[in-house]
Amino acid sequence: MTRQQPSALTRSAFIAAAALALGAAGTVTAPGATAATQPGTPKLELIAATPAVTLDRWEGEPGVSLDLGTYVTVDGGPLEFRVTRKSYHDPVVASQIIHSGGRTVTKTLPKDLVKDFSGLPGFLQISVTDQSGRKVAATTQTFCPNTRAGRIRPDAPGTSKYPGGCSDNPFTLGGVWGVEKGWAAATTPGFDSGSTVDLQPGVYSAKVSVAKKYRDLFGMSAKSQTIKVTVRQGSDGGKGLASGRRPAGDAPKSPRPASKRPTGSAGVPAGVPKPDLRALPAYGIAITDGEDGDVPGKDYLAFSATVWNGGPSPLVVDGFRSPGKDKMDAYQYFYDSKGRQVGYTPTGTMEWDPREGHQHWHFSDFASYRLLGADKKEIVRSGKEAFCLANTDAIDYTVKNANWHPYNTDLATACGEETSVSVREVLDVGNGDTYSQYRPGQSFDVTNLPNGTYYIQVIANPDNRLKEQSTTNNITYRKVVLGGTAGARTVTVPKYGRVDAP
Numbered sequence: 138m139t140r141q142q143p144s145a146l147t148r149s150a151f152i153a154a155a156a157l158a159l160g161a162a163g164t165v166t167a168p169g170a171t172a173a174t175q176p177g178t179p180k181l182e183l184i185a186a187t188p189a190v191t192l193d194r195w196e197g198e199p200g201v202s203l204d205l206g207t208y209v210t211v212d213g214g215p216l217e218f219r220v221t222r223k224s225y226h227d228p229v230v231a232s233q234i235i236h237s238g239g240r241t242v243t244k245t246l247p248k249d250l251v252k253d254f255s256g257l258p259g260f261l262q263i264s265v266t267d268q269s270g271r272k273v274a275a276t277t278q279t280f281c282p283n284t285r286a287g288r289i290r291p292d293a294p295g296t297s298k299y300p301g302g303c304s305d306n307p308f309t310l311g312g313v314w315g316v317e318k319g320w321a322a323a324t325t326p327g328f329d330s331g332s333t334v335d336l337q338p339g340v341y342s343a344k345v346s347v348a349k350k351y352r353d354l355f356g357m358s359a360k361s362q363t364i365k366v367t368v369r370q371g372s373d374g375g376k377g378l379a380s381g382r383r384p385a386g387d388a389p390k391s392p393r394p395a396s397k398r399p400t401g402s403a404g405v406p407a408g409v410p411k412p413d414l415r416a417l418p419a420y421g422i423a424i425t426d427g428e429d430g431d432v433p434g435k436d437y438l439a440f441s442a443t444v445w446n447g448g449p450s451p452l453v454v455d456g457f458r459s460p461g462k463d464k465m466d467a468y469q470y471f472y473d474s475k476g477r478q479v480g481y482t483p484t485g486t487m488e489w490d491p492r493e494g495h496q497h498w499h500f501s502d503f504a505s506y507r508l509l510g511a512d513k514k515e516i517v518r519s520g521k522e523a524f525c526l527a528n529t530d531a532i533d534y535t536v537k538n539a540n541w542h543p544y545n546t547d548l549a550t551a552c553g554e555e556t557s558v559s560v561r562e563v564l565d566v567g568n569g570d571t572y573s574q575y576r577p578g579q580s581f582d583v584t585n586l587p588n589g590t591y592y593i594q595v596i597a598n599p600d601n602r603l604k605e606q607s608t609t610n611n612i613t614y615r616k617v618v619l620g621g622t623a624g625a626r627t628v629t630v631p632k633y634g635r636v637d638a639p
Contacts, residue, residue, distance in 0.1 A: 177237035179318065180213040181355050183347050185362040192336075193371035200333035203263055205364045207345050208321040209280065210289055216282055217299075219243075220254055220312040221535055225634030229253060246354070254304045254312040254531075256281035260351050261324050264344045265336065265366065273341070274334045277348070278325055282314040285323035293319025300541040302326075304531040306443060306571065307638035308417040311535035341366040398457045399468055399481045405604055406480050409471045410450035410538075412564065413606040414597040416504070417443040417532070419615040420638045421573060422593070424626045425580065436626040437580040438617070444504050444597040445532040445569030447610075448539065452564040452603065454500055454526065456487035458557070464488045465560065467500060469603055484602045487562075489555055498552050498560045500524055505599040506574060508581040509592040513614070516591070517581045519574055525552035528568035539567030588620050 186206040194201045209216075217234040231251035235242040251257065260280035267273050281303035288295075299315035316322045324345075346361035405411075421441035426434070446452055450472055456465030465487040471480040487498045503526065506519035528543035543565040552560065564570055574580050581593075597611040605611075621627040630639035 177214040177242075178235050178356070179211045179216040179316075181216065181357050182210045182212075183324075183345070183357070183360065183362060184208050184210055184321065185345070185364055187364070189365035189367070191367045191369060194336065194338060194368055195371040198333065200335040201368055202325075202332065203265075203276065203278070203334050203343070203366075204323075204325045205263070205343055205345055205366070207261070207324045207362055207364070209282070209316070209324060209347075210321040211316040211318055213318065215315055215318045217315040218246075218282065218313070219535060220251060220314065222310060225308070225636050228635065247350075250350075253307070254309040255279055256284075256303045256314070257351065259348055262346050262348050265334065266342050266344075268340055268342075274336060276332070276334055278332070280322075280324050281326065282316045282322050284326050286316055286320050288317075288319060289321045290319040293317060298541070300531060300534060302531070306417075306530040306532060306569065307420050307636050308443065308633075309530070309532055311533035311567075312531065313534040313539075313541060336366075336368045338368050338370045341368065398466070399470075403468075403482045404480050405471055405482055409473060409479055410448075411471065411604055411606045412450050412452040412566070413447040413610070414452065414564075414603065415445055415447050415610045416595040416597040416613045417445065417569065418613045418633050418636075419506075419593040419595055420636075422615070422617060422628060422630050422639050424583075424621075424628050432582075434624065435582055435584040436623065438508065438583045438593075438619075438628060439574055439580040440506075440593055440615075441571055441573045442504070442506060442593075442595045443530055443532065443569040443571040444564075444595070445530070446564045446566050447533065447536055447606075448566035449537045449606070451540070451566055452526070454484060454487075454562050454603075456498060456500070456560040456562070458559065465498065471604070482604060484604075487560060498525060498557065498562075500526060500562055502600045502602055503570075503598070504572075505596040506579075507594040507596070508583075509594050509614070511590040511592075513592055513594075515594075516586070517583075519579050519581065524570065524572065526562035526564045526570055527552070528563070528565050529571045530569040532567060532569040534567045536567050540565040541567075543568050583619060583626060584623050586619060589618070591617050591619060593617060 184207065186208060190206050192201045192204070214236060218231055219234060220229060220231045222229045228249070229251055231246040233244045233246060235244060256279040258279045259277040261278040263276050263278065264272060265274040283300050283302050286297055294317045297317045297320060299317070300313055303314060304312055343364045343366050344361055345364065347357055351357065352359060419440040419442045423439050425437050425439045453470040454467055455470065456467045458465045466483065467485050467487050468481050469484040470478055473479045485501045487500050489498055503524040507515050508517040510516050527545050533539065534541055545563055552562070592614040595613050598605060598608065601608065615633060616631050618629040619626060620629065
């Protein structure tokens with residue numbers, strides 16, 4: 138199964154993340170405050186972990202990823218941000234949260250400084266010179282405060298309460314960024330940063346500094362760091378390296394499934410918190426000629442789609458297998474506000490998918506995808522309707538009970554083995570599960586469709602088998618316009634509010 142890879146976000150109890158809820162008594166909003174004037178304001182410094190690094194340029198790659206081992210250290214108080222937008226028609230607003238003498242001071246960052254949820258854009262400035270002193274490259278990098286953070290002092294907090302990465306899902310609604318006091322965060326996500334600089338094998342010098350607008354904003358010094366960079370030629374294209382949107386971080390052990398099937402009468406107690414599954418508009422939309430198993434010469438409309446949990450409770454589904462059976466019986470569990478299991482209900486089945494790229498247990502009827510005509514009547518339906526649930530994307534970490542540290546952030550941690558007798562699949566509050574519809578039977582065959590307007594419909598919980606807080610937000614539509622001719626089809630994807638993500 139191909140997923141849109143994440144951008145790892147303890148489950149101490151499923152609802153316990155409320156302790157990290159936004160705001161506090163005594164909150165003060167200070168839109169124009171200068172960071173240095175607030176008690177408890179973090180003191181930031183750019184440091185280099187090493188004076189020299191070696192970077193591999195892999196065969197077939199356009200350059201090297203400039204992971205230079207620089208970090209931002211934090212002292213005086215934690216560095217913390219809330220990043221939100223009211224809707225997809227509203228701008229992204231970022232605020233710094235300063236904890237000062239029992240109060241919480243909220244300082245709104247300058248308008249349009251932050252445009253998405255991936256971090257502080259243009260934070261780092263890098264200039265690269267060769268051995269003759271000639272400048273050969275210059276670039277900027279976005280800083281995600283959640284990236285590869287670690288302690289720099291033994292008296293610093295032993296663990297970080299902040300998430301393990303920033304979201305690059307274009308339909309994210311709320312993010313939390315932060316670095317604990319006495320910790321440092323890497324200024325780049327590492328080898329899988331997604332951006333490269335064209336440097337040939339050789340020896341270089343890289344000057345790294347923080348952009349002036351951020352130095353002024355956070356009261357940082359102008360001190361830069363200089364790193365010797367040796368670029369060497371690799372040969373395997375980096376294929377042996379792991380990939381993923383979210384680093385593994387300090388993820389806890391996997392939450393275990395129940396040891397046996399639930400007993401007693403099934404039921405959902407009145408007033409018990411439930412998950413709220415919400416569909417996001419499709420994105421990553423493109424015309425392809427199909428993947429292995431599709432019909433050669435046809436045109437397919439491929440896309441990515443996310444269903445997320447707006448809470449206030451996690452979606453927890455356990456599957457139990459009877460000896461010799463090919464399917465598991467699935468049950469949804471319910472928890473009270475203290476995280477205690479208080480009910481369950483049967484909710485369909487799980488089945489093992491042996492196909493290449495899948496090879497895990499799928500829960501049936503989690504979502505459905507359809508291509509509709511301009512009149513929003515169904516034309517084509519995707520064959521994908523069974524899923525292994527995983528927290529691949531942080532969609533809104535500002536909602537009540539959002540879990541900033543979900544465990545199962547990829548297929549390898551959540552979906553079981555062929556010989557499993559039970560499986561637990563969880564979609565935590567604030568997190569989404571993204572699938573890319575590129576595999577055979579999942580994308581839409583548009584070879585013979587006339588040019589014109591269509592809609593990609595994403596439906597969460599299509600058969601209402603799962604119990605939710607609300608089903609009014611289970612369906613979304615993304616407009617697309619098909620053009621071209623058979624064998625050379627085109628697709629145009631209009632903006633969705635302010636989101637320009639085809």
